[in-house]
Amino acid sequence: MGNHPGKAQPPRENAEEIAAKEKQKKSIQLRVIIEETDETEVKEQEKSPLSSPSTKKKEKPTNQGPEASVIRIQAWWRGTLVRRTLLHAALQACIIQCWWRLVQAKLLEQRRRMVLEYHAWQVWAVVKLQSFFRMWRIRRHYCRLLHAARIIQAYWRWRNCQTRGFLRGKYKVTSSQLVLEIEIFLGSQICRFTDCIPFPIKN
Structure with a gap:
C-alpha cells in the first residue's frame, strides 16, 4: 500500500505486549468467575444450613496463575521439611539401635567370660582335690613300705650281730x-x- 502524506498512521504495538494484555484480561475474567461461584455457594449454604457435608462437592483448584505456583512451592517446601524430619528420626533410631546392639554384645561377652572363669575355677578345684588325694595315697603307701623296710633292716642287723x-x-x-x-x-x-x-x- 502506498503512503498517504495527509493521513496520520497509528503506532504499532508489539506482539508480546498484546499477549500480556490478553493474559491479564483472561485472569481478571477467571477471578470474576471464581468470585461469583464463591458467592453463589455461600448463598446456597445460607439457604440450606441442614445440608450434610458429605453432599458438598470439592472443587479442584485451578492450576493457573501465580497462586498455583505459590501453592506448589509451599507443598514442595513442606514435603522437604517432612522428609528431613523423617530422615533425622531414622538416623537417630539407627544410632540408638547400634548403641543397644553394642551394649548387648558387651553384656553377652561379660557373661561368657564369667561362665568361663567359673568353669575354670571348678576345674582347678577338682584338679587340686585329685592331686591332694593322690599325694595322700602315695604318701601312705610310701610310709608303709618305709616301715616294712625298717623292720626288715632291724631283723637283718640283729641276725648279723648274732652271727658276726x-x-x-x-x-x-x-x-x-x-x-x-x-x-x-x-x-x-x-x-x-x-x-x-x-x-x-x-x-
Missing part, C-alpha cells in the same frame, strides 16, 4: 700313759681288753 662279731673301744690319754679299752662281741660272747701304755711309746 664287731669291735667297740675307747681310749684315754693322760700325761704319762695311754689307756685303751677294747670290747669284742662274738654273738653272745663278749671279750674285753684293757691296756696301759706308758710314754714314750716304743715299738
Whole structure:
C-alpha cells in the first residue's frame, strides 16, 4: 500500500505486549468467575444450613496463575521439611539401635567370660582335690613300705650281730700313759681288753 502524506498512521504495538494484555484480561475474567461461584455457594449454604457435608462437592483448584505456583512451592517446601524430619528420626533410631546392639554384645561377652572363669575355677578345684588325694595315697603307701623296710633292716642287723662279731673301744690319754679299752662281741660272747701304755711309746 502506498503512503498517504495527509493521513496520520497509528503506532504499532508489539506482539508480546498484546499477549500480556490478553493474559491479564483472561485472569481478571477467571477471578470474576471464581468470585461469583464463591458467592453463589455461600448463598446456597445460607439457604440450606441442614445440608450434610458429605453432599458438598470439592472443587479442584485451578492450576493457573501465580497462586498455583505459590501453592506448589509451599507443598514442595513442606514435603522437604517432612522428609528431613523423617530422615533425622531414622538416623537417630539407627544410632540408638547400634548403641543397644553394642551394649548387648558387651553384656553377652561379660557373661561368657564369667561362665568361663567359673568353669575354670571348678576345674582347678577338682584338679587340686585329685592331686591332694593322690599325694595322700602315695604318701601312705610310701610310709608303709618305709616301715616294712625298717623292720626288715632291724631283723637283718640283729641276725648279723648274732652271727658276726664287731669291735667297740675307747681310749684315754693322760700325761704319762695311754689307756685303751677294747670290747669284742662274738654273738653272745663278749671279750674285753684293757691296756696301759706308758710314754714314750716304743715299738
